Amino acid sequence: MAGHELPLLLLGGFRQLIDEMHRRLAERGHPDLRPAIGFAVQAISHGATTASDLGRATGVSKQAASKTVDQLLSMGYVETVPDERDARRKALRLTARGVDLVTLSGAVLDDLRAEWVAVAGESAVGTLETTLRLLAGREGVRTDTAGWLVAESG
Amino acid sequence: MAGHELPLLLLGGFRQLIDEMHRRLAERGHPDLRPAIGFAVQAISHGATTASDLGRATGVSKQAASKTVDQLLSMGYVETVPDERDARRKALRLTARGVDLVTLSGAVLDDLRAEWVAVAGESAVGTLETTLRLLAGREGVRTDTAGWLVAESG
């Protein structure tokens, strides 16, 4: 098997998953999503508590993360609460809508995985996951991807 | 297995492959590459003969493709030759350097695949490929990804 197929297949799989997820989320009350939004909300639900923090979690500058936070605020996915212990910080908290997005996203991805299993079989999908975790999960998966595709890599 | 891991694993695998490929290509005389450049050169070597054509092949507007062609020209990867049959067209042709890039990329990706096989085994990598081809290759893999990650999807 020629190696040049590998990246295209991985990218194709990723795209298909994300495109379909967004299609379904749009149907369920979350239109106008982009991967960057999803990654950010995910990072916040996993513990990123400030814009700077989000920047570190997603691999972008705090200034860029701050712009993303502005979007999340205007889209109603997060809200800020002043930190009583540190007046510099604006703590981020998911709104009910933000929590709904995280919950729905997880459910949709579970569905999509189940559909892959229905087509390819549990063992094939399981092997795919195990293999990628072994090969690509070595240093954890970073989600600062929008910029990465565009900027120089390395 | 939770579905939310799947896209991250696929993206992580893609990133790792492309990052490492660019690192090695930089060592071998092709620095300053970005995924968009590689995709474009690949598309041209696979038959895209004009900027408009390249745009169609990579899923972007002809104007955007034209900007990419400008880069490829200035980086010395392609050259244009006037089309004698159609005075509107500027036919694209890979230079020796462009051909070298395509050849090297293929070799590097073959190496990387072999390294994955060494770590995970031929059957695991083969299953990964077969599975993704089945699931994600249904409508062919598009490479207009830089813009896609950023713009709305669907």
Next chain:
DNA sequence: GCAGATCGTCAACCTAGTTGACCATTGAGT
């Protein structure tokens, strides 16, 4: 109490797309 780190923000800039308009050229149909 001071020095240095950190949080948020402003400003200028870069890159890679987009749409719309336009001209030159081609080719199909009458």
Next chain:
DNA sequence: ACTCAATGGTCAACTAGGTTGACGATCTGC
């Protein structure tokens, strides 16, 4: 032969999402 729609390339204005650098305000270790 002529018109007219389609196509190739280009210009201009705009958008999105990043970057770096600078800065004031605040916190923390010593």
